Amino acid sequence: MVQLGSRLLRGRGGHVVIRFALGGCTNRPFFRIVAANSRRARDGKYLEQLGCLDPLPNAHGEKVAGLNLERLRYWLGCGAQLSRPAEKLLGRPGAGAGLGAGGPGSLPLSPRLTGQGWRGSCRSIQ
Amino acid sequence: MTGLDLHKVFRPVKKGLKPPHYKLMTEAQLEEATRKAIEEAKTKLIMPPVLNEREPIDDVLAEDKVLEGTETAKYVFTDLSYSIPHRERFIVVREPNGVLRKATWEERDRMIQIFFPKEGRRVIPPALFKDENLGTVFQQDRHEDVLNMCIAQFEPDSPDYIRVHHRTYEDIEKNGKYDLLRSTRHFGGMVWYLLGRKKADGLLIDMINRDLLDDATSLITLYHMLHPECQSAKAAKEQKLQGVDLIKVFVKTESQREGYIQLALQAYEEAMATSSAS
Numbered sequence: 001m002v003q004l005g006s007r008l009l010r011g012r013g014g015h016v017v018i019r020f021a022l023g024g025c026t027n028r029p030f031f032r033i034v035a036a037n038s039r040r041a042r043d044g045k046y047l048e049q050l051g052c053l054d055p056l057p058n059a060h061g062e063k064v065a066g067l068n069l070e071r072l073r074y075w076l077g078c079g080a081q082l083s084r085p086a087e088k089l090l091g092r093p094g095a096g097a098g099l100g101a102g103g104p105g106s107l108p109l110s111p112r113l114t115g116q117g118w119r120g121s122c123r124s125i126q
Numbered sequence: 127m128t129g130l131d132l133h134k135v136f137r138p139v140k141k142g143l144k145p146p147h148y149k150l151m152t153e154a155q156l157e158e159a160t161r162k163a164i165e166e167a168k169t170k171l172i173m174p175p176v177l178n179e180r181e182p183i184d185d186v187l188a189e190d191k192v193l194e195g196t197e198t199a200k201y202v203f204t205d206l207s208y209s210i211p212h213r214e215r216f217i218v219v220r221e222p223n224g225v226l227r228k229a230t231w232e233e234r235d236r237m238i239q240i241f242f243p244k245e246g247r248r249v250i251p252p253a254l255f256k257d258e259n260l261g262t263v264f265q266q267d268r269h270e271d272v273l274n275m276c277i278a279q280f281e282p283d284s285p286d287y288i289r290v291h292h293r294t295y296e297d298i299e300k301n302g303k304y305d306l307l308r309s310t311r312h313f314g315g316m317v318w319y320l321l322g323r324k325k326a327d328g329l330l331i332d333m334i335n336r337d338l339l340d341d342a343t344s345l346i347t348l349y350h351m352l353h354p355e356c357q358s359a360k361a362a363k364e365q366k367l368q369g370v371d372l373i374k375v376f377v378k379t380e381s382q383r384e385g386y387i388q389l390a391l392q393a394y395e396e397a398m399a400t401s402s403a404s
Binding site: 051057059060061063064065066067069070071092093114116117118120121124 | 190195198200208216219226233
């Protein structure tokens, strides 16, 4: 049986979000991509872990991210929302994730990323 | 041809210290146990696959100039769905200049090892497999260990795997240490390599010196199957030669070290004559 704390039981339910939960140590962040109730704590109990992201580049200069695309599709199909950084991350492999999930263009390049890029190029021109 | 030497296959591997386990068995049980041991040994001696080098992946999925300059490092995305075989996994890289491409084979192997670790494999291949260090290991006669580590570390079609294997076979052939691999699963691969490059003379001499005539004849039949257009193959097929005659025909037409092989054959025949006479 699901035990809901008093904060969650107020008659108006929260919704499922896919967001980053922060872990790691001082000066060493590590994010887990997680599907959780929106009213839960950031690092609290989640429904399912869908992947991870290491924001610091490794010895080969790469930021490693793993995504469980099968379960992501399921949760997005159930109507989960995305947080802003999650949207940006999932927008990066836009075409690749679409191909991987089998559906054409299921996660197009996020508008936030395009906006950020456009603003960056304008600044560099000035 | 690999040879089934039970003492070598079941050579004690370094494990934790345990006192030896003694069992009291009848004759029939002992035979049963030896039979099972032979079957287990045969499974251990199955040859690992010999494949061609894999083609490098060079696929660009998308180019988004808008993303140029937003990031300083590249992002590597790995699909972590559990039920996909590793060969079909999607691993894509988004470069800082906005190009979205499929990951290269080395990146793929590294990512798969990070998320789905396999025993005996390291994320970054050990320094042992560099050419300079391989020489030191060969001087210690540890070819078999190197090849076992190589099988654990690399995929069979990766260029590193093929390079290490070829180096090992070359070194064995140069020094004539064929017996090191005799009762292991690497023997087949070595024979295939040598026959493909027509360098099997040393191996032939070694076999005759150890009185393994059946192995020598199977070696030459395999050679004929690989190179059916050579002279000795045609001669053998016409005259349907067997045993020592086959070796003699091969020696006359194909080998580079004729003198040595003739000497070895003579010594063998003398030994056979003396043993049958006495």
